[in-house]
Structure formats: C-alpha cells, structure tokens
Amino acid sequence: MTVESLFGALETLLTFETMIWVIIGVLLGIIVGALPGLGPPLGMAIILPMTAPLSPENAIILLIGIYSGSMYGGSIAAILINTPGVSSSAATMFDGYPMSKQGRAATALSISATASTIAGLFTITALILFSPFLVEIVLAVGSPERFLVAVLGLAMITVVTRGSMAKGLLAGVAGLLVTTVGSAPMSLDNRYTESMLLYDGIDFVAVLIGLFAIAEMMKLAGQTGGIADQAVDIGGGIIDGVVETVKRPLTVFKSSMIGMIVGSIPGAGSTVSNFVAYSEAVRSSDDPDSFGSGNETGVVASEASNNGTVAGSLIPAISFGIPGSSSTAVLIAGLLMHNLRPGQSMFDPSGELALTYTMLLALLVGNVIILLVGLTLVTRLGVLTRIDTNYLIPMVVVLSFLGTYALDSNPIDVVTIIVFGVIGFYMVRYNYSVIAFVLGVVLGSIAEENLYTSLQISDGSYMIFLNPIEYGWLSPLLVVAIVAILFGPFLKGRLDAYRESA
Amino acid sequence: MIPWSEGGGTDTYARQLGPLMEEELDGSVVIDNQPGAGSLRGIEWLHSQDDDGTVFGTANTPSWQFGWRLEGIDDWHPSDFEPIAYSGVFGYTIIVNDELGVSDFSELQDAYADGEVDNFAHQGTGHDSHVISYLLRDEYDLEWETAVAYDGGGEVNEAVISGETPVGIATNTSAADAVDSGNVSAIVNLMDTDIDAFPEIDQITNYGDSLAYISEFRQTQIAPPGTPEDVRQDLADAIEYAATHDEAQEWAEETGNVLEYGDIDAAADDLDGALDDLEENVDFEAFEERIDEDA
Incomplete structure (x- = not known):
C-alpha cells in the first residue's frame, strides 16, 4: 500500500501542471528569500489565499516550493550584501560575505546552492524512508500528548527569545490571548462574539499575514531606494563551489542532520538550526580561527542546515499540525484551507499518504531546481537585491489585502491584518519576539482543546499526563522535556554558582 | 452561497451540481463560500441579500435551525427564508x-x-x-x-x-x-x-x-426573504436537472454521497417542520444546563 502510494505520488508529480507549480514555487521562494525583508512566511502567506482554486496537491507543492527555495534564496543577500535575506541565512553572512569581498562571490553562491541541494535531497529521502514509522508514532500521540507537545512548543518561547525574557513571555502570552476570542471549545460560553464575524475567533492566517507582510512593508517603507544600493561584483569560480562542497561530506551530513532534528522541534526552526550547525562546524574544525574571514566550511554548514530544517519541520507540521517555525505555521494553514487535516490520515495509505509523498517528492525535484538555478544564474542573482521598494511595497500590500479577504470573505480578517500589521511593526521595533507571539497564536487553541479532551478522558485527573502505566510513557517524557526546557538554564546557573563557591 | 469552507461536504455537492445547473439555467452559477459560526454567519449574510433570485444558498436542515436555536439569535428567524428545493441527504x-x-x-x-x-x-x-x-x-x-x-x-x-x-x-x-x-x-x-x-x-x-429529526440532514436550497416563487421555481428546475443528471448520480455512487431531489413544496414542508420537530424532541434549556454541569 505504501509503495503504491509512492508510485501514485510519482505519477501525480510527473504531470506537466504539477511540475510547473514546483518550478514556480521554488523560483518565487528564491526571489522572496533573496529580498531582505521578505521571508518565506511572508511569501507563503500572501500566496496562500491565491491557492484556493488549485488542487490540494498543487497548492501545497507551491507553498512548500516557496519555503524550500527561500532557504537558498536567503543566502544570496547574505553573501552579496551582508544582509540575511531570511533569518535562517544569518550564519551564512559570517563567511559568505568575506568570500564576496575577496572576489569569490560566485564560489560562495555555488557552495550555497550545492550544499542546500545535497542537504535537501538527503533529508527528504530520509523522511520518505522514515515515514512508514511516523504513522505509528502519530497514532501513539493522543489528546494528552498533543496537549503536552503544544506546551513544549510554548516552552520553547524561553529558548527562541533573544534579549529580554520578560518581553518574550509577554509576546507569547499575548499570542495566547488572541486565541481566546470566539466560542469556547469546552463550554457554551462565547467570548467577544457580539458580532457573528468573531464567532470562530481571529483567523490565525490573517494574523500571520498582518505580522509578516504588512508589518514588514511598514518597516521597508521607512527606508529609501532599493533594499541594497551598492553594486556587487560577482567573481570566483562556480565549479570551485561545487568541488569545495563535495569535499566536505561530513560537514554537509552533520549540518543537514542538525537542521532536520532542530527543525522537528516545535518553535525552533531554521534560525536556530543555522547557528547550531555553524557553531558545530567551528567547534569541530582544526582551524577554528579561520571562520569569519571566508572559510568555505562555514557557508556549507549554514546552508546545509537550513535546507535540512525544511524536512524536519514538516514532521510536527503534518503529523500534529504543530509548527516548527512561522513558515510551517503558514503551511499548516494551507493544509487546513484545502481540507487536509494534519494527523494520522496524512500517513495512511487509504488517506492522504499519496499527497504527503507527492509533497516530499516535489521537494526533491525542487532541490534539483535550486541547484540548476543556483549554478546557471549565479552571476545574475545580484539584481534581486536591488529591486526598488517603491514597487515592492504596493504590490505586497495589495496582494495581502486581496488575499486575506478571499480567505473566508469575512471583513473581520481585513481588520485583523491591519491591527496585527501595526502590532507586528512595533513588536519588531521594540524587540518583542514575533515567533513567540506566533507560537502563542497557533498553539493556544491546540493546547486548550486537547487539555479539555484529555481531562474528559481521565475524568478530571491530571495523572493522565504523568502516569506511565495506565497512559503510556510518552506523556511523562514530554513533561520531563518541558520541565528541562523551562528550568534547565536556571538550574544550570545555580549549579555553576555552587561549583564556583565550592 | 455555501456557508462552509471550500472542500467541505456541502461545498463538494455544490461544485458538483453548479456546472450542471448552468446548462439548465443558461447562465453562470458562482459559488461563494461564507464559512463561520457553524454555517450561521453565511446564512445571516444571505438573509440581508437582494430578493431577486440572483443570490441563494445551501443550508443543512435541521443543523442550522439547531444552531440558531442554541445561539438564541433574535435578529432573524429560519422561517424568514424562502424554500427552493433540496438536493442531497447525509x-x-x-x-x-x-x-x-x-x-x-x-x-x-x-x-x-x-x-x-x-x-x-x-x-x-x-x-x-x-x-x-x-x-x-x-x-x-x-x-x-x-x-x-x-x-x-x-x-x-x-x-x-x-x-x-x-x-x-x-x-x-x-x-x-x-x-x-x-x-x-x-x-x-x-x-x-x-x-x-x-x-x-x-x-x-x-x-x-x-x-x-436531529441526525439526518437535507441540503436545502434557500433564498433571501421575499424572493418570488417563479424565480425560485426556475432555480428548483435547474437543481432537479443537476441532481438527477447521470453525471451527478455517477459521482454520488463513486463517493458514497446521497443525491435526492425534493421540490419547492417538499423543501417548504421540511423547513416548516424542522424547528418544530427539534423543539418537540429536544429540551434545549435542560441540555445547556447539563453541558454546564458536565464541563
């Protein structure tokens, strides 16, 4: 059955129409990735409502193509103008931009394309091979585990927050508050539903479009001219880049695995994996001092990890509807919009397994496209960073409004993107974590519903989350993980202080 | 107007029957999804539309009467709507x-x-x-x-x-x-x-x-209050043509959906009876109290 689904998926993928959507998706992804300020969540969020007329397969392929393409696209701006096109390419700047200044920009860009592709091909293949076992895991995850995974995602706020922890927590709690609007899942109470427009609460897709598209455009509007003004000379050998990457199989393997594992943790995403992989490359190097001044290994590690993250982050997204990152939050919205519910049926041969495989195979093809585009158009890619914001902003804003209204024809969604656009703009300006806010918005309802269902099953006993004998080992393990994430750094600090005093 | 999202059961029916209705009507049928509040948002929207027959909707009877009763909506009444036909059962x-x-x-x-x-x-x-x-x-x-x-x-x-x-x-x-x-x-x-x-x-x-009276639903086509009967009859004829068409029947057999046509009078009887049957068999106040007790 599984093999049949795989062949069915291959058949779907190899149609002309579907292949066109893969190509469009990846190319759009490379463009939004390369434009600083337009990340994959923004690109995906404004495209999302426009996918309504497409078949579910093509819609998801388009979205995931953008996600994957942008991971490579982000390196273009990072290497050429020392600005990460997407936050997950931040570590690429450390060695990519110095290479560029040394006249080796083309080499750095082709390293990025090659490492991205190899990591993508490797992790997606691993995911396809692993998928028959995922269904067992998904079925073992019931309401209590889903609640705890959501709480784990919320606990990750303490990890993803940079700077003030109070601000991170505040952002997360504000996100949770947004999910309380609408009819309550556990009682007949309605919250703020004087108007029927708010009966189902605030649509999280509209929130995401506001946070990522409108807020970013407001920020860009404050700048003048193109995103990058200086012209960049693209020199160096393209083939050298491929050779440099292939010469470092261990770095590619390790970084893509780091990407995949970190990506599968809710809330972590490619920004985290990117730095973890880069740090690991520095740590394990014989010559750590050469990093930061144009060491090819740094670019390989950073770019392999962010493409590996794509495969990893799909695991919680399609298994439980829990996002590993903002991009996967939009992807989940896309699944729901096309009536595909994340869960067991996504891995069930009689359910949506063929679609899941089509999506994964499309990603494999997408990675090959990245390589082809990366190696053939390398010298012309700089143009993307010089698009005038006077054209860019109106396009994105109009598309965002049109797309949002098209979601449900609900006027409240249009109000939502304006309100959250303004909120997002000030959150970024005053260093409140947007990802913490998104985690709250996406996970709030999942946590609330599953907590309620779990307590109904256990007749009100909280032991359902702790008792391994009656309810299985997964819940207590998740509780331990949550406690470790929340209190680990605190305990470690106390322990260190104790050791020092001793 | 379909008061549910694209790709849901009711939407699938509509997208199946829409093109066939166009053949009979010699005009276009545009599907407008207005989801929310368990179909009540779309139905409320339909209530405020022009009564010239250009806009009509599908509501799942008696599910929407149930929702209307439980929510205690005062602004409109299910009997305000004009019946057209029903086309499917689930x-x-x-x-x-x-x-x-x-x-x-x-x-x-x-x-x-x-x-x-x-x-x-x-x-x-x-x-x-x-x-x-x-x-x-x-x-x-x-x-x-x-x-x-x-x-x-x-x-x-x-x-x-x-x-x-x-x-x-x-x-x-x-x-x-x-x-x-x-x-x-x-x-x-x-x-x-x-x-x-x-x-x-x-x-x-x-x-x-x-x-x-509560576990079986008809996909009832309804029009805004005041829509004249001759206009509704034209729509009902198109729905009959579509629901009894071989192509639609084939789709129903393949997918396990049930297509069943009911004319204007059948739809009217159904609409009239639905709310009364619910009131007669379900004690809404007691139900709400039990939910609060069990919560």
Missing part, C-alpha cells in the same frame, strides 16, 4: 474500533453496560452530535460515562482509529473514510435513509423511535 452513524469486537448496536449497548468501554466521542461541545450523545444515553440505553468532545469529525475519526475513545459519532461519508483505515466499523445508521456504502448496517430504529 447524516450520522456510530463508528467503533474493531478491537472492541462489536458488530451492531445491541452489542455496543452490552459493551457499555459491562464497563468494557466508558467514553463516547462527539464533534464538539454544543454540537448537534453532542445532543445526540445525550439522546442515545437517555432513550436508547447507551450507558456511556463521559461524552468526550473532539474538534470536528476528523478528530473523532482519529480518536476511534487510535482507540483513544473507541466509539464515536461520524457522518456517513466520514465513516466511510474511517472504515477505509482498516480497523474501524460503522455499526449503526442513525438516519432513516439507507446508506449504500453500508448495506448491512444495523438501524437505530430497531431500538426506538426515529432520530432523523
């Missing part, structure tokens, strides 16, 4: 995880009575399937201890398949999906209409009165 069944070894409703009654199973899955607090859960316990001797709320039919399917809550309520089409997973059976039909996909299934009417 409704609830009970699905059971095969590990329970139950093949019909009487065996399920025994399983609950013997304490082999305690919980019963429904599709959300205040949902019509929640009321049916209470009715099954009060009037059909299904002695569950806890009615567990899930978020919609998909989650109920998953809970029954995984065995977390091994018994639950599912629409006939969603039950067919669950049965395809290999370890779930549909054991009793709660509607009066037969389900072709489950020819051997037990009937709830073997154990008491019909439950169809």
Whole structure:
C-alpha cells in the first residue's frame, strides 16, 4: 500500500501542471528569500489565499516550493550584501560575505546552492524512508500528548527569545490571548462574539499575514531606494563551489542532520538550526580561527542546515499540525484551507499518504531546481537585491489585502491584518519576539482543546499526563522535556554558582 | 452561497451540481463560500441579500435551525427564508474500533453496560452530535460515562482509529473514510435513509423511535426573504436537472454521497417542520444546563 502510494505520488508529480507549480514555487521562494525583508512566511502567506482554486496537491507543492527555495534564496543577500535575506541565512553572512569581498562571490553562491541541494535531497529521502514509522508514532500521540507537545512548543518561547525574557513571555502570552476570542471549545460560553464575524475567533492566517507582510512593508517603507544600493561584483569560480562542497561530506551530513532534528522541534526552526550547525562546524574544525574571514566550511554548514530544517519541520507540521517555525505555521494553514487535516490520515495509505509523498517528492525535484538555478544564474542573482521598494511595497500590500479577504470573505480578517500589521511593526521595533507571539497564536487553541479532551478522558485527573502505566510513557517524557526546557538554564546557573563557591 | 469552507461536504455537492445547473439555467452559477459560526454567519449574510433570485444558498436542515436555536439569535428567524428545493441527504452513524469486537448496536449497548468501554466521542461541545450523545444515553440505553468532545469529525475519526475513545459519532461519508483505515466499523445508521456504502448496517430504529429529526440532514436550497416563487421555481428546475443528471448520480455512487431531489413544496414542508420537530424532541434549556454541569 505504501509503495503504491509512492508510485501514485510519482505519477501525480510527473504531470506537466504539477511540475510547473514546483518550478514556480521554488523560483518565487528564491526571489522572496533573496529580498531582505521578505521571508518565506511572508511569501507563503500572501500566496496562500491565491491557492484556493488549485488542487490540494498543487497548492501545497507551491507553498512548500516557496519555503524550500527561500532557504537558498536567503543566502544570496547574505553573501552579496551582508544582509540575511531570511533569518535562517544569518550564519551564512559570517563567511559568505568575506568570500564576496575577496572576489569569490560566485564560489560562495555555488557552495550555497550545492550544499542546500545535497542537504535537501538527503533529508527528504530520509523522511520518505522514515515515514512508514511516523504513522505509528502519530497514532501513539493522543489528546494528552498533543496537549503536552503544544506546551513544549510554548516552552520553547524561553529558548527562541533573544534579549529580554520578560518581553518574550509577554509576546507569547499575548499570542495566547488572541486565541481566546470566539466560542469556547469546552463550554457554551462565547467570548467577544457580539458580532457573528468573531464567532470562530481571529483567523490565525490573517494574523500571520498582518505580522509578516504588512508589518514588514511598514518597516521597508521607512527606508529609501532599493533594499541594497551598492553594486556587487560577482567573481570566483562556480565549479570551485561545487568541488569545495563535495569535499566536505561530513560537514554537509552533520549540518543537514542538525537542521532536520532542530527543525522537528516545535518553535525552533531554521534560525536556530543555522547557528547550531555553524557553531558545530567551528567547534569541530582544526582551524577554528579561520571562520569569519571566508572559510568555505562555514557557508556549507549554514546552508546545509537550513535546507535540512525544511524536512524536519514538516514532521510536527503534518503529523500534529504543530509548527516548527512561522513558515510551517503558514503551511499548516494551507493544509487546513484545502481540507487536509494534519494527523494520522496524512500517513495512511487509504488517506492522504499519496499527497504527503507527492509533497516530499516535489521537494526533491525542487532541490534539483535550486541547484540548476543556483549554478546557471549565479552571476545574475545580484539584481534581486536591488529591486526598488517603491514597487515592492504596493504590490505586497495589495496582494495581502486581496488575499486575506478571499480567505473566508469575512471583513473581520481585513481588520485583523491591519491591527496585527501595526502590532507586528512595533513588536519588531521594540524587540518583542514575533515567533513567540506566533507560537502563542497557533498553539493556544491546540493546547486548550486537547487539555479539555484529555481531562474528559481521565475524568478530571491530571495523572493522565504523568502516569506511565495506565497512559503510556510518552506523556511523562514530554513533561520531563518541558520541565528541562523551562528550568534547565536556571538550574544550570545555580549549579555553576555552587561549583564556583565550592 | 455555501456557508462552509471550500472542500467541505456541502461545498463538494455544490461544485458538483453548479456546472450542471448552468446548462439548465443558461447562465453562470458562482459559488461563494461564507464559512463561520457553524454555517450561521453565511446564512445571516444571505438573509440581508437582494430578493431577486440572483443570490441563494445551501443550508443543512435541521443543523442550522439547531444552531440558531442554541445561539438564541433574535435578529432573524429560519422561517424568514424562502424554500427552493433540496438536493442531497447525509447524516450520522456510530463508528467503533474493531478491537472492541462489536458488530451492531445491541452489542455496543452490552459493551457499555459491562464497563468494557466508558467514553463516547462527539464533534464538539454544543454540537448537534453532542445532543445526540445525550439522546442515545437517555432513550436508547447507551450507558456511556463521559461524552468526550473532539474538534470536528476528523478528530473523532482519529480518536476511534487510535482507540483513544473507541466509539464515536461520524457522518456517513466520514465513516466511510474511517472504515477505509482498516480497523474501524460503522455499526449503526442513525438516519432513516439507507446508506449504500453500508448495506448491512444495523438501524437505530430497531431500538426506538426515529432520530432523523436531529441526525439526518437535507441540503436545502434557500433564498433571501421575499424572493418570488417563479424565480425560485426556475432555480428548483435547474437543481432537479443537476441532481438527477447521470453525471451527478455517477459521482454520488463513486463517493458514497446521497443525491435526492425534493421540490419547492417538499423543501417548504421540511423547513416548516424542522424547528418544530427539534423543539418537540429536544429540551434545549435542560441540555445547556447539563453541558454546564458536565464541563
């Protein structure tokens, strides 16, 4: 059955129409990735409502193509103008931009394309091979585990927050508050539903479009001219880049695995994996001092990890509807919009397994496209960073409004993107974590519903989350993980202080 | 106007019948999805539209009357709408995880009575399937201890398949999906209409009165208040043409959906009777109190 689904998926993928959507998706992804300020969540969020007329397969392929393409696209701006096109390419700047200044920009860009592709091909293949076992895991995850995974995602706020922890927590709690609007899942109470427009609460897709598209455009509007003004000379050998990457199989393997594992943790995403992989490359190097001044290994590690993250982050997204990152939050919205519910049926041969495989195979093809585009158009890619914001902003804003209204024809969604656009703009300006806010918005309802269902099953006993004998080992393990994430750094600090005093 | 999202059951029907209606009407049929508030938002929107027949909608009777009554909406009344026709039928069944070894409703009654199973899955607090859960316990001797709320039919399917809550309520089409997973059976039909996909299934009417007043839904086409009868008759003719067309019937057989045409008068009778039947059989105030007590 599984093999049949795989062949069915291959058949779907190899149609002309579907292949066109893969190509469009990846190319759009490379463009939004390369434009600083337009990340994959923004690109995906404004495209999302426009996918309504497409078949579910093509819609998801388009979205995931953008996600994957942008991971490579982000390196273009990072290497050429020392600005990460997407936050997950931040570590690429450390060695990519110095290479560029040394006249080796083309080499750095082709390293990025090659490492991205190899990591993508490797992790997606691993995911396809692993998928028959995922269904067992998904079925073992019931309401209590889903609640705890959501709480784990919320606990990750303490990890993803940079700077003030109070601000991170505040952002997360504000996100949770947004999910309380609408009819309550556990009682007949309605919250703020004087108007029927708010009966189902605030649509999280509209929130995401506001946070990522409108807020970013407001920020860009404050700048003048193109995103990058200086012209960049693209020199160096393209083939050298491929050779440099292939010469470092261990770095590619390790970084893509780091990407995949970190990506599968809710809330972590490619920004985290990117730095973890880069740090690991520095740590394990014989010559750590050469990093930061144009060491090819740094670019390989950073770019392999962010493409590996794509495969990893799909695991919680399609298994439980829990996002590993903002991009996967939009992807989940896309699944729901096309009536595909994340869960067991996504891995069930009689359910949506063929679609899941089509999506994964499309990603494999997408990675090959990245390589082809990366190696053939390398010298012309700089143009993307010089698009005038006077054209860019109106396009994105109009598309965002049109797309949002098209979601449900609900006027409240249009109000939502304006309100959250303004909120997002000030959150970024005053260093409140947007990802913490998104985690709250996406996970709030999942946590609330599953907590309620779990307590109904256990007749009100909280032991359902702790008792391994009656309810299985997964819940207590998740509780331990949550406690470790929340209190680990605190305990470690106390322990260190104790050791020092001793 | 379809008051549910793209890709849902009611939307699928509409997209199937729309192009065929165009042939008969010699005009275009545009599907406008206005989802929200369990279909009430779209229906409320329809209430305010022009009464010249350019806008009409599909509402699932008696689910929308149930929602309207439970929400206590004052601004409009279901009887304000003008009937056009009905075009399809669907409704609830009970699905059971095969590990329970139950093949019909009487065996399920025994399983609950013997304490082999305690919980019963429904599709959300205040949902019509929640009321049916209470009715099954009060009037059909299904002695569950806890009615567990899930978020919609998909989650109920998953809970029954995984065995977390091994018994639950599912629409006939969603039950067919669950049965395809290999370890779930549909054991009793709660509607009066037969389900072709489950020819051997037990009937709830073997154990008491019909439950169809709350467990069987017609996809009723309704027009804004004041829409003249001649305009509605034209639409009804187009719906009849579409619903009885070979192409549509073939689709229904393949997908396990039930297409059934009812004319203007049948739709009118249905609309008139739906709310009265609900009031007669369901004590809404007592139901709300029980939900609060159980929460």
